[in-house]
Amino acid sequence: MKISYYPGCTLKTKAKNLDRAAIASLEALGVEVEEIDRWNCCGAVYSLTADDLIHMVGPVRNLIRAKEQGADKLVTLCSMCYNTLARANQLMREDTVKRDTINRFMDDEIDYAGEVEVVHYLSFLEQEIGWEKLKEAVKAPLSDLKVGTYYGCTLQRPADVGIEPFGSYLLMTGMLEALGATVVPFAAADKCCGSYQVLGAEPVENSAAAAVINIAGGAGIEALATSCPLCEYNLGKQQKQLLAKEKIGAPVPTYYFTQLLALALGLEAEVCHFELNDAASLELLKSKNCLAAA
Amino acid sequence: MCDTTKTPKVATGDRAILPEGARTIPIFVMGKKYEVPETLTIMKAMEFAGFRFLRGAGCRGGICGACPTVYRMAGDYKLHFGLACQTVVEANMYLAQIPFFPANRASFKLEEMEGVAETIHALYPELFRCVACNLCTKACPMDVDVLGYVSAMKQGNIEKAARISFDCIQCGLCASRCMGEIPQYHAAQLARRIFARYIQPQAEHLKNRVMEIEGGKYDPMLDELSGMKKEDLEARYVAREREPDLAAAGTWQPKDTSHL
Ligand code: FES
Numbered sequence: 001m002k003i004s005y006y007p008g009c010t011l012k013t014k015a016k017n018l019d020r021a022a023i024a025s026l027e028a029l030g031v032e033v034e035e036i037d038r039w040n041c042c043g044a045v046y047s048l049t050a051d052d053l054i055h056m057v058g059p060v061r062n063l064i065r066a067k068e069q070g071a072d073k074l075v076t077l078c079s080m081c082y083n084t085l086a087r088a089n090q091l092m093r094e095d096t097v098k099r100d101t102i103n104r105f106m107d108d109e110i111d112y113a114g115e116v117e118v119v120h121y122l123s124f125l126e127q128e129i130g131w132e133k134l135k136e137a138v139k140a141p142l143s144d145l146k147v148g149t150y151y152g153c154t155l156q157r158p159a160d161v162g163i164e165p166f167g168s169y170l171l172m173t174g175m176l177e178a179l180g181a182t183v184v185p186f187a188a189a190d191k192c193c194g195s196y197q198v199l200g201a202e203p204v205e206n207s208a209a210a211a212v213i214n215i216a217g218g219a220g221i222e223a224l225a226t227s228c229p230l231c232e233y234n235l236g237k238q239q240k241q242l243l244a245k246e247k248i249g250a251p252v253p254t255y256y257f258t259q260l261l262a263l264a265l266g267l268e269a270e271v272c273h274f275e276l277n278d279a280a281s282l283e284l285l286k287s288k289n290c291l292a293a294a
Numbered sequence: 295m296c297d298t299t300k301t302p303k304v305a306t307g308d309r310a311i312l313p314e315g316a317r318t319i320p321i322f323v324m325g326k327k328y329e330v331p332e333t334l335t336i337m338k339a340m341e342f343a344g345f346r347f348l349r350g351a352g353c354r355g356g357i358c359g360a361c362p363t364v365y366r367m368a369g370d371y372k373l374h375f376g377l378a379c380q381t382v383v384e385a386n387m388y389l390a391q392i393p394f395f396p397a398n399r400a401s402f403k404l405e406e407m408e409g410v411a412e413t414i415h416a417l418y419p420e421l422f423r424c425v426a427c428n429l430c431t432k433a434c435p436m437d438v439d440v441l442g443y444v445s446a447m448k449q450g451n452i453e454k455a456a457r458i459s460f461d462c463i464q465c466g467l468c469a470s471r472c473m474g475e476i477p478q479y480h481a482a483q484l485a486r487r488i489f490a491r492y493i494q495p496q497a498e499h500l501k502n503r504v505m506e507i508e509g510g511k512y513d514p515m516l517d518e519l520s521g522m523k524k525e526d527l528e529a530r531y532v533a534r535e536r537e538p539d540l541a542a543a544g545t546w547q548p549k550d551t552s553h554l
Contacts, residue, residue, distance in 0.1 A: 009449045041424060041448055057427055061426050
């Protein structure tokens with residue numbers, strides 16, 4: 001099986017760990033990953049101003065690239081990329097007037113009307129591989145690892161592009177359970193990580209990230225799994241600082257879900273690029289025998 | 295399909311004289327109409343019309359980037375771009391020269407920086423104002439995929455940015471059209487420099503030759519020549535061993551190979 005893949009800028013730079021582990025895992029599962037040619041930034045944040053069509057041009061151009069290259073599905077991974085691409089796609093499918101305006105502005109491209117389907121990596125795993133088959137492919141089960149599925153904001157919102165209904169965490173839970181992990185529910189799985197707020201200020205008293213980490217820790221979660229580089233930045237990169245400032249009681253190691261997937265599939269720890277995770281504990285993974293291949 | 299009955303539109307050298315039998319066509323330079331021979335480039339046509347280029351012309355060979363032109367054809371909304379020294383005039387072209395477009399160039403010391411994309415991001419944070427409108431690519435007279443290299447820089451792929459932007463002649467038309475106000479061509483130049491210095495493997499033979507030269511291998515020869523009397527030097531020059539004209543590449547060697 002071959003899929004068209006849209007990585008996104010961050011996955012090529014700061015979040016290589018999310019990207020490399022994802023690609024290696026799919027290859028281990030027998031899926032050929034083909035990065036679309038000549039892609040650009042997804043737009044990062046979907047513009048909510050109704051007539052701000054210029055910010056649709058970036059995501060739509062990527063979808064056009066996929067259509068041009070013969071793809072009917074475009075798999076993507078980063079929660080933000082998924083959100084902007086899926087929402088722009090929805091606009092191109094449903095709003096004929098805006099679609100026409102955008103197509104006419106992009107007179108250097110073929111016309112686009114939402115022919116490509118934007119699919120999140122987790123949905124792809126469930127639909128095309130399935131949890132049973134995934135379970136069979138596991139070489140180093142994440143037994144005894146208590147994981148929290150941290151969805152953040154953009155995987156489920158808004159409802160019409162969410163990868164699953166708001167408040168359910170079936171996809172990541174299904175994947176993690178197939179990998180042998182124990183999924184522990186917690187009350188902050190869909191709370192905001194603090195988004196870009198952290199860039200303007202030091203972590204503050206009511207830090208959103210601190211609240212998520214504390215709730216997860218309190219629920220007995222040993223590892224948080226996320227799909228979003230911005231969430232990882234707030235929960236992972238900032239975690240030492242939050243700890244030093246006593247905003248959180250105890251650390252909760254944070255991983256990308258693709259890193260846990262790669263490890264369970266028995267891939268070398270190198271493909272996970274743990275050096276890029278500030279709050280991923282290798283000790284924890286070792287103590288749970290999750291670093292079997294290393 | 296090729297229409298052979300039409301006079302072929304080719305540039306006629308570098309002198310603005312009306313070639314025999316050439317038709318003239320109307321063009322509009324900064325809104326004023328001129329009748330010019332249809333075979334000329336924009337640059338020669340403007341000179342034919344009486345303009346003189348003190349700036350905004352350099353190589354006249356399509357490589358220095360001094361002569362970008364922006365034009366529209368009467369009745370068509372599309373904006374076109376070209377190099378005045380390369381683009382042949384067409385009837386009812388409305389044109390103007392944009393010999394320079396202001397765009398900030400960051401200052402940096404290549405030897406002191408790191409060969410990573412973050413360096414480019416820090417010096418040109420405007421890159422992240424790109425909305426992928428692609429007007430830069432449409433404006434490029436060299437057909438460079440400007441959006442492609444801007445995207446490559448954002449994706450941290452310096453090599454890709456360097457390779458895509460290789461044909462850039464720094465004319466600045468991309469920057470003139472950018473709604474994100476990005477100085478694309480300066481950022482691309484930085485990407486190529488970083489690529490050449492930190493990423494591209496150095497050619498062994500070049501490195502060795504530079505070491506030899508710096509080690510003084512050729513100094514005694516130079517000293518000998520510069521110490522000679524003029525007549526002796528002339529005699530030596532005339533008597534020098536020369537590679538025969540039209541010798542196939544790599545077939546000839548001098549008798550004394552000790553200096554190679
Ligand atoms: S004069 Fe140098 S590119 Fe035209």
